[in-house]
Amino acid sequence: MTRFLVIVLLLANVVAAIGVVHARHQHRQLFVELTRLVDERDELNIDFGRLQLEQATWAEANRIDQVARARLGMKFPEAGEIVVVRP
Template identity: 40%
Template structure:
């Protein structure tokens, strides 16, 4: 009977240690998951900011201003403009 009690005590202690280890691992994984979700939210915010910046830099008035000032481009005169008629398929 004493051997049986000792065996059951060892099994119970092993199960308790396994439970503690499993809970610790679960907590560490949950912390890692939350950290990755926070990082994903930060990347979403940065992506939105970059899209806004891109739309600001690509506005037609800004492109026209750069073309006129830096590239010294101008609108062609109507007499020099040729309009090509499209051909229907």
């Protein structure tokens, strides 16, 4: 009977040890994935900041005025060219 109990306890100990090894391996894999995702998030945040800066540059009033004058030939109307339409 004692020999059976020792074998059962030894088997339980081996199963528990294998469970611990598996859990540590899974933890390491998840930690590597977390580190990769954090790095990817940081890169995306940097890209987002760059895009916001680029958008602010393109939407600047002076830039729009320059493009309207240069590419589209637009200009401010003279006083005689302004017509007021009343209902």
